[in-house]
Amino acid sequence: MIMFEVTAIDERIMDRDIYLMNVVTEKEEECFDNSIGYSDDNNFMFMKIGSKYECKILLIGDQAKEENKEACKLFFTEEGLIKIGKCQFLKVYLGNEEYYILADEILFNDEDKYILFDFFRKDLLEVDGHISPMYI
Numbered sequence: 001m002i003m004f005e006v007t008a009i010d011e012r013i014m015d016r017d018i019y020l021m022n023v024v025t026e027k028e029e030e031c032f033d034n035s036i037g038y039s040d041d042n043n044f045m046f047m048k049i050g051s052k053y054e055c056k057i058l059l060i061g062d063q064a065k066e067e068n069k070e071a072c073k074l075f076f077t078e079e080g081l082i083k084i085g086k087c088q089f090l091k092v093y094l095g096n097e098e099y100y101i102l103a104d105e106i107l108f109n110d111e112d113k114y115i116l117f118d119f120f121r122k123d124l125l126e127v128d129g130h131i132s133p134m135y136i
Contacts, residue, residue, distance in 0.1 A: 034123075
């Protein structure tokens, strides 16, 4: 898993945005966290500014049928399909960064090297072995 440092947290009543920095690539990530709305005790409220955590980031969006300015090429990793909690995810690369997408509605062949994906948000999927309550 990839190590991230929490640089800021934007708290709201039932959700928040957590700003992370990849400690290796120094890429900044803005991740949505609504885990408190799904569980009072199994959530990501333990995350603190300045602390480092191993995180898996989920891209939320849809597979694109053709290339356009919103769609990104997500390259498949060697691991391919991975079960996390009760769901199947695809582990993918966008540039040098590692992400996950929910595999349910993704169409691909074993020969494919990448898919086109239009995402509008990044969610925290797993932090230090704690899986988002949405996927348990």
